[in-house]
Amino acid sequence: MAVIKNVLGENLKLCCSSPATGFYRDGFCQTGDQDLGVHVVCAQVTDEFLDYTKAQGNDLRTPAPMFNFVGLKSGDRWCLCASRWKEALDAGVAPPVDLAATHEAALKFVSLDKLRQHAL
Numbered sequence: 001m002a003v004i005k006n007v008l009g010e011n012l013k014l015c016c017s018s019p020a021t022g023f024y025r026d027g028f029c030q031t032g033d034q035d036l037g038v039h040v041v042c043a044q045v046t047d048e049f050l051d052y053t054k055a056q057g058n059d060l061r062t063p064a065p066m067f068n069f070v071g072l073k074s075g076d077r078w079c080l081c082a083s084r085w086k087e088a089l090d091a092g093v094a095p096p097v098d099l100a101a102t103h104e105a106a107l108k109f110v111s112l113d114k115l116r117q118h119a120l
Contacts, residue, residue, distance in 0.1 A: 004028070004030060004103065005103075005104045006099065006100050006101065006102055006103060006104060007099055007102045007103070007104055007106055007107055007112055007115055008099055008100065008112075009104070010100065012028055012029070012030070012100075012101065012103055012104075013028075013098070013100040013101045014027045014028060014101060015027060015028060015029050015042035015077050015078070015079055015098060015101040015102075016042070016076070016077035016078065016079075019069075019070045019072070019076060019078075020068070021042075021077065021078045021079045022039060022079045023035040023037070023039045023079065025068055028079075028101070029041065029042045029079035029101055029102060029103045030103060031103060031105050037081040037083075037084075038081055038082045038083065038105060038106075038108075038109070039079040039080065039081055039082075040079065040081075040082050040102060040103035040105045040106045041079065041080045041081070041082050041085040041097055041102050041103075041106050041115075042077060042078075042079055042080075042097060042098040042101035042102045043077065043078060043079075043080045043085060043094075043095040043096065043097050043098075044075060044076070044077050044095055044096050044097075044098070044120060045060065045072050045073075045074060045075070045076055045077075045078055045080075045095050046074050046093075046095045046096075047074045048093045048095075049088055049093050049094070049095040050072065050073075050074065051093075052088055052091060052093045053084060053088070056084070056087070058084070060072045060078070061073070077098065077101075080095075082105065082106045082108070082109035082110065083109055085097070085106075085109070085110065086109045086110045089110065089114060089118070094118050095118070096118050096119065096120045097115055097118050097119060097120065098119075098120050099115060099116065099119050099120075102115065
C-alpha cells in the first residue's frame with residue numbers, strides 16, 4: 001500500500017473520527033478516482049464557513065443519514081472539497097486547516113503558502 005502524503009510532504013494524519021470524515025468515512029482526507037469533489041482539505045469549520053457553503057447550495061449542518069452524514073457544527077473537523085475551500089478563501093471565509101491532515105492533492109487547487117496562512 002502506498003504511503004499517502006500531506007501538504008507538508010509527511011505521512012497524512014487523521015483529520016477526525018467523530019464525526020467520521022473523509023470521502024471513505026475513515027477519518028482521513030484521502031481521495032481516489034470516485035471522489036469527484038476531491039475531499040482533501042482537513043478544516044475546522046466555522047459558522048461563517050457553514051453559512052457560506054449553505055448559500056452555495058451545500059448545507060453541511062443538516063444530517064443526511066443516507067450518505068452517512070451526521071451534520072456539522074462550528075468547531076467540527078471535516079474533509080472539505082479543495083475547490084470549495086478555495087472558493088471560501090476567495091470570499092474571505094476560509095476555515096482554518098490542519099496541514100498535517102490535508103492531503104497533498106490540495107496543492108493542485110491552492111498554494112501551500114495560502115494553506116499555511118490559515119493553519120490551525
